[in-house]
Amino acid sequence: MTEKLHKNQRQRAPSQRSLATRDRIFDAAEQLFADRGFEGASIRDIARAAGVQGALVSHHGGSKEALFATVVARRAEELSTLRLQALAAAKAQAQSDAESALPLRQVLHCFLAPFIHQTLHGGANWSAYGRLIAHVSSNPRWQQIAQRCFDPTARVFLEEIAKALPEADTQKISACFVFMVSAMLSLCTSRWRIVGLSQAETAEDLTAELLDFCEAGFRA
Amino acid sequence: MTEKLHKNQRQRAPSQRSLATRDRIFDAAEQLFADRGFEGASIRDIARAAGVQGALVSHHGGSKEALFATVVARRAEELSTLRLQALAAAKAQAQSDAESALPLRQVLHCFLAPFIHQTLHGGANWSAYGRLIAHVSSNPRWQQIAQRCFDPTARVFLEEIAKALPEADTQKISACFVFMVSAMLSLCTSRWRIVGLSQAETAEDLTAELLDFCEAGFRA
DNA sequence: CCCTATTTTTAACAGTCGTTCAATTTAAAT
DNA sequence: ATTTAAATTGAACGACTGTTAAAAATAGGG
Numbered sequence: 001m002t003e004k005l006h007k008n009q010r011q012r013a014p015s016q017r018s019l020a021t022r023d024r025i026f027d028a029a030e031q032l033f034a035d036r037g038f039e040g041a042s043i044r045d046i047a048r049a050a051g052v053q054g055a056l057v058s059h060h061g062g063s064k065e066a067l068f069a070t071v072v073a074r075r076a077e078e079l080s081t082l083r084l085q086a087l088a089a090a091k092a093q094a095q096s097d098a099e100s101a102l103p104l105r106q107v108l109h110c111f112l113a114p115f116i117h118q119t120l121h122g123g124a125n126w127s128a129y130g131r132l133i134a135h136v137s138s139n140p141r142w143q144q145i146a147q148r149c150f151d152p153t154a155r156v157f158l159e160e161i162a163k164a165l166p167e168a169d170t171q172k173i174s175a176c177f178v179f180m181v182s183a184m185l186s187l188c189t190s191r192w193r194i195v196g197l198s199q200a201e202t203a204e205d206l207t208a209e210l211l212d213f214c215e216a217g218f219r220a
Numbered sequence: 221m222t223e224k225l226h227k228n229q230r231q232r233a234p235s236q237r238s239l240a241t242r243d244r245i246f247d248a249a250e251q252l253f254a255d256r257g258f259e260g261a262s263i264r265d266i267a268r269a270a271g272v273q274g275a276l277v278s279h280h281g282g283s284k285e286a287l288f289a290t291v292v293a294r295r296a297e298e299l300s301t302l303r304l305q306a307l308a309a310a311k312a313q314a315q316s317d318a319e320s321a322l323p324l325r326q327v328l329h330c331f332l333a334p335f336i337h338q339t340l341h342g343g344a345n346w347s348a349y350g351r352l353i354a355h356v357s358s359n360p361r362w363q364q365i366a367q368r369c370f371d372p373t374a375r376v377f378l379e380e381i382a383k384a385l386p387e388a389d390t391q392k393i394s395a396c397f398v399f400m401v402s403a404m405l406s407l408c409t410s411r412w413r414i415v416g417l418s419q420a421e422t423a424e425d426l427t428a429e430l431l432d433f434c435e436a437g438f439r440a
Numbered sequence: 441c442c443c444t445a446t447t448t449t450t451a452a453c454a455g456t457c458g459t460t461c462a463a464t465t466t467a468a469a470t
Numbered sequence: 471a472t473t474t475a476a477a478t479t480g481a482a483c484g485a486c487t488g489t490t491a492a493a494a495a496t497a498g499g500g
Contacts, residue, residue: 012468012475021477037359039260043458053479058459060477138354138409139257147416154417174418175429178410179403186402189358193401196367197374198394209395216440217433232445232498241447263488273449278489280447447496456487466477 022060024050027125029061030071034128037135038068069145072136075129076149082114083153087160101163105215111157112184112214116207119188130188137185165218173218180214242280244270247345249281250291254351258288258361289365292356295349296369302334303373307380321383325435331377332404332434336427339408350408357405385438393438400434 014022028049032041043064047054061067087110090102119130136142136149154177161173186193187206194203234242248269252261263284267274281287307330310322339350356362356369374397381393406413407426414423 015467015477017466018477037257037259039257042456055460056478064458134358137413138358138406140412143412143416146413151417158417171414171418171420171423172429174414174420175423175426176433177417178406178414179430179433181413182402182406182410183399186358186398190398190402192360192363193357193366194391194394194398196363197371197378197397198391200391200394203391203395206395209392210399212440213396213399213437216436220432220436235447235497237496238447262486275490276448284488449494453490457485460483464479470473
């Protein structure tokens with residue numbers, strides 16, 4: 001017994017210190033990728049922000065592309081869980097007989113509210129994550145990442161929306177869904193434009209405005 | 221008379237050849253900035269795409285930031301003209317007495333249609349320009365450029381929208397306007413997502429869908 | 441055609457890029 | 471406490487970055 005393990009298998013649990021640095025590196029990468037984009041954020045910038053040597057970023061994150069994908073995927077699962085939990089809760093509360101469709105507004109709220117809540121009140125990391133997703137959503141280079149991280153949940157909601165709007169066709173619903181996601185992400189990337197155009201000092205919570213806008217848009 | 225001209229003034233008309241290369245450089249920059257973002261597109265990439273030596277890009281475009289700003293501004297004026305002409309034409313056709321407000325849908329159409337038409341049927345350059353504007357709109361780094369190039373026209377339309385929706389407040393209208401711009405830009409940046417989610421082969425013309433979505437959103 | 445302002449090329453500058461590798465430090469497992 | 475896998479550092483690699491200066495080619499204005 002106790003035969004030699006394969007070389008590529010872990011033989012020791014990672015230390016708590018290393019787990020902490022790894023998270024610090026991912027947090028720094030998240031922030032800098034969000035602020036400056038994939039090409040604009042350098043490994044050395046990320047290392048400096050994490051208080052660490054450059055080579056260590058490669059050690060924990062692999063190649064720059066792999067690091068990017070990892071950082072995107074990290075919170076995607078949590079976000080999906082929040083969204084699906086909200087949807088399940090709404091369904092459970094609606095009726096015990098599960099066939100009837102949820103009202104459209106409630107479906108959209110289950111999709112939008114977790115994202116907006118986290119990016120607005122989840123601290124600097126979630127705020128950066130929102131802007132990071134905007135990069136992923138707008139550049140076909142990240143299509144694979146988007147499909148892997150967000151399409152499964154998106155399909156669940158698309159189906160639910162289709163149930164709430166029985167006579168709408170698939171392509172139209174998909175288009176409206178992308179419009180909605182874009183408008184949602186604009187709260188992360190373009191708040192400065194809203195403030196500038198309205199000549200106000202700051203923009204308050206715009207969740208209700210977004211929900212109104214998208215619900216009416218879907219029904220059109 | 222015929223005194224010495226100041227050194228920084230032109231003493232000769234630029235040759236047609238140089239005007240042509242300058243445009244080739246700007247076109248290449250437009251394409252590459254759109255595809256890879258500001259940091260992802262190198263001066264040398266742009267030069268190669270334009271069939272020119274790297275130093276010539278700096279000669280015609282100045283610093284990289286100045287080149288970016290120039291390329292954004294180049295078509296912005298034409299776009300503004302198209303939008304304002306459409307608005308003026310709609311007003312002229314509506315009534316000779318100019319006080320009455322245009323219908324909301326017509327105002328939005330005057331704003332959206334020129335952009336969509338150009339980016340869809342204006343060739344590869346305009347298609348790239350649409351994606352370029354998406355970069356500008358989502359990164360606060362380009363706030364000054366956005367203000368200079370797009371805010372004046374935006375304010376005209378905001379005012380027109382406010383006239384069509386007398387009881388809506390300014391901040392709400394500004395928010396909806398940014399939602400609309402984001403959705404509009406998503407047609408340039410995220411068509412691949414619509415196609416992927418709807419599991420169709422290609423996405424047809426989605427102008428009507430966008431207009432429906434935004435008009436209903438504003439009215440909500 | 442000639443002069444020379446302008447355009448274009450060539451070459452080089454000092455930095456930064458992502459990545460790799462050997463040496464060193466840390467800490468898990470025994 | 472000892473062993474040693476894993477984490478971390480320091481340094482270096484070649485390639486690429488934006489920009490500049492001078493040399494060469496081009497073409498406008500007389």
